[in-house]
Amino acid sequence: MKLYTYFRSSAAFRVRIALNLKGLRYEPVFVHLAKGEHRQPDYAKVNPQALLPTLELDDGTRLTQSLAIMEWLEEKHPAPALLPKDALARARVRSLAYLVACEIHPLNNLRVLQHLKRALGQSQEQIDNWYRHWIGDGLAKLEADLARPGTGKFCHGDAPSLADCCLVPQIFNAKRYNSELTPYPATMRVFENCMKLEAFDRAQPAKQPDAE
Ligand SMILES: N[C@@H](CCC(=O)N[C@@H](CS)C(=O)NCC(=O)O)C(=O)O
Structure with a gap:
């Protein structure tokens, strides 16, 4: 998996934590927010919302919005759980x-x-x-x-x-x-x-x- 990330992006930080908690490895792809790289046409092809993070799966599918990404991780990799059972x-x-x-x-x-x-x-x-x-x-x-x-x-x-x-x-x-x-x-x-x-x-x- 590839994670489009920027060190200061707190939404990317959420997903980095979730990936680490679940013991999942990822390759970071750096997008410099302060330089506006997320608003460039190249990144628009990756994420039409022009926001970080994006999680790219091995088959090329791209997931956006940190909460949606974390919920997907939870469904696909349920252990350790990031949502309680009840x-x-x-x-x-x-x-x-x-x-x-x-x-x-x-x-x-x-x-x-x-x-x-x-x-x-x-x-x-x-x-x-x-x-x-x-x-x-x-x-x-x-x-x-x-x-x-x-x-x-x-x-x-x-x-x-x-x-x-x-x-x-x-x-x-x-x-x-x-x-x-x-x-x-x-x-x-x-x-x-x-x-x-x-x-x-x-x-x-x-x-x-x-x-x-
Ligand atoms: N609700 C989105 C928020 C994403 C978001 O706003 N990311 C910030 C970085 S933390 C961003 O890309 N900001 C770009 C901008 O404001 O132009 C999520 O949870 O993924």
């Missing part, structure tokens, strides 16, 4: 994963930040404040949800799940933008537990071959 528990894991992937991450994506700067003329300070605002808003909600029954060493239970694959990259982003993280002790406890696992550690931006 239907209600699965719904909670998906809800926590979507809170990060659908509520926090899209507001802080590269194209949104570039639009704030280029089209709306916002200063870097205003953009950083925007970023931290939506991180804080989302993490406060996550923290409240993690107080509900079901949370264990990880977002749900004592095994890593799709929710943890989404959470960890978001915390890396938060740290990069100097977001205040002390108000979220349960979230940070889960983050620290994840980072003790080699699969999470090896997927982090600084450990990627294209890291700058």
Whole structure:
């Protein structure tokens, strides 16, 4: 398999974690987001959504959208499971994963930040404040949800799940933008537990071959 990735892409980071957790090897193909390589015609042929990541299977089939990719991995390579067996528990894991992937991450994506700067003329300070605002808003909600029954060493239970694959990259982003993280002790406890696992550690931006 080939994974189209960029060291700082948090959506690609999610999939790198899932692949590592499942012990699946992949060949990275680097697409430089900051240089806009994802908007070039060559990459449009790979992924018409012009987003990272893309997972290319050995037969050439290409999968897009990190959650869809991780769900496909889960169906094809069920062990170790990234979704619990119980239907209600699965719904909670998906809800926590979507809170990060659908509520926090899209507001802080590269194209949104570039639009704030280029089209709306916002200063870097205003953009950083925007970023931290939506991180804080989302993490406060996550923290409240993690107080509900079901949370264990990880977002749900004592095994890593799709929710943890989404959470960890978001915390890396938060740290990069100097977001205040002390108000979220349960979230940070889960983050620290994840980072003790080699699969999470090896997927982090600084450990990627294209890291700058
Ligand atoms: N919902 C998508 C998000 C993908 C996404 O936004 N990826 C970012 C990198 S983390 C990207 O390609 N951004 C390009 C841009 O904003 O122009 C997923 O989960 O795969």
